[in-house]
Amino acid sequence: MIANADGALERRDGVDMKNVKRTIRLGALGVAGILALGACSQGSADTDADEGDVTIRFAWWGNDERAEITNAAVDAFEAANPDITVETEFIDFNSYFDRLATATAGGDAPDVITMGGAYPREYGDRGALLDLAEVSQWLDLSVLDESALANGYFSETQYGVPTGANTFGAIINRDIFEEAGIALPDEESWTWDEFADLAVQLSDATDSDTYGAEDPTAADMLDAYLYQRTGQGLYTEDGTLAAPAEVITDWFTLTTQLRDTGGTPSASLTSELSTQTAPEQSLLGQGRAAIGFGWSNSIGALRDASGDDIVLARLPGDTGEHGSGMWLQASQLYTISSGTEHPEAAARLVDFLVGSTEAAEHIGTDRGIPSNPEIREFLAAEGLEENTQIEFDFIERVSGFVDGHFVIGPTGSTETALIVDRLNDQILFEQITPEQAGQQFVDEVTAAIS
Structure with a gap:
């Protein structure tokens, strides 16, 4: 067959x-x-x-x-x-x-x-x-x-x-930082404002085909950002939306500024890349972005595709008053x-x-x-290749400070990623404002999970 x-x-x-x-x-x-x-x-x-x-x-x-x-x-x-x-x-x-x-x-x-x-x-x-x-x-x-x-x-x-286990974090191309002559961020303290400044500096210090950062907007990213800002991710335990419109507005204001200052690519390039989901198709995978965000199990594919020294780091803003926005997830x-x-x-x-x-x-x-701890021990004893060791070490480090929060999205929440992508496109192409996107996000996700 x-x-x-x-x-x-x-x-x-x-x-x-x-x-x-x-x-x-x-x-x-x-x-x-x-x-x-x-x-x-x-x-x-x-x-x-x-x-x-x-x-x-x-x-x-x-x-x-x-x-x-x-x-x-x-x-x-x-x-x-x-x-x-x-x-x-x-x-x-x-x-x-x-x-x-x-x-x-x-x-x-x-x-x-x-x-x-x-x-x-x-x-x-x-x-x-x-x-x-x-x-x-x-x-x-x-x-x-x-x-x-x-x-x-x-x-x-x-x-x-x-x-x-897997975790959502920052992904850093150390080769691009070195090429630009810019120091790596301190993952124990960097903020979102510092991330935005770094993205612009990196774009300015590298050739026109390289960017300080990929556009960071994704449903998983909003989950972490909301937790950092409010102490609660996208959803509550009883299956309702926990995202205030004003916090979503703040996020889209940040990404709009990144687009306008050149810290992230143009609207057309970001939109094109959003349909190409393989790691090797991303700017990180092509060695054309210094900072990105994604899941830890993508590190090997990104390093192999780019040939660059790419590592994992904590998210910006991850040491604020509400604790880490990162979590361990299957x-x-x-x-x-x-x-x-x-x-x-x-x-x-x-x-x-x-x-x-x-x-x-x-x-x-x-x-x-x-x-399975026994399987982890088996793989470690067998010897881990460099890419896998980086992921192993990062998961071990993250497990020492994440607070264990994890809320499975309610029925209908699978629509959230589609809503985020669509609103992000509209913002990037200046069809709606960050304020409009914040309220539309709340209205549309609430309808989807009701």
Whole structure:
């Protein structure tokens, strides 16, 4: 079975179907398709033990490199579990959740589903995910860090298993700082005003193709900025929006000034880059920005793509009165469909992926720093390459001062990132003012999560 020209699946004679990994092809409906889940959910899975040979499906988002290492881990699982065949499915992040919504609403969800962000709550609260307590005899969660497990626990139910820890922080290209003759920021004290000044200085001291900073606007960035300013991120524990319009206005005022002073790229370049999600496509990945913001597990890809000395640092403004705006978050979560016909096989696969050294040998830290201490020790003993060591060290340092705050976004909050991107484009192209954007953000996100 291979993909034809439009991505649909075809069977070709002579192919050994037992070992084929097939590429996801689920159609397109959009996040709105999840709304149908409440009506069409197949309910709780039959958690009796599987008997005989079974086939399950495992889906994730990513590129060909991730597919190669994941399929290698799956091959190891199949070798250890010859009664289980795993068909794997993957697609790029931008398309993944739209197509997953289509499949789930149609009763054709994969057995093991990779989740992230607010999606676990959206799917779990609508009955599309299995309560993992039902498969505890095959899935041992006691070996994982308790703080990491909290990422998959909501509505008094454990729905997800963290693949690894991750954090959102500042990303610094030390080579560009050295080229510009400008000292690195002191991450223990730098403020957002100092960041803005640095961005302008760096742009002025380098060639016209290099910028002091990438445009920093993103939903994750606003979450951290709000926590720094107010002591509360985007959402409250009871699922309401916690963002004051005036703080969102302050953020967009900052980014507008950065655009106007040349600290960040033009509106057209920022808008173009916003549609290119691969690390190597970013200004950081091209070695054309001195400062950016993103997730710690992107550091290896950025260093490899740029060839530059890129490191991780605390966010500006992170030592204010409300404490750190940074947090440890599951990079991704493995979940099991409530409609799976093979809960034992699905649970055994998840247990293998997060708890076996055989899987760790292939996956490593691709899905974050492992949440299983034994796996972390195994990887460290095996020896970490330089990029991974940088991430390991940063996660260890961050874990010493973050206060553990973590609120999973309520149902509808997956729209927030789209709202932020659209408003940011309108601001950058001077179609609306920061004040208008602040109020529109509050109004639109409130409507989305109501």
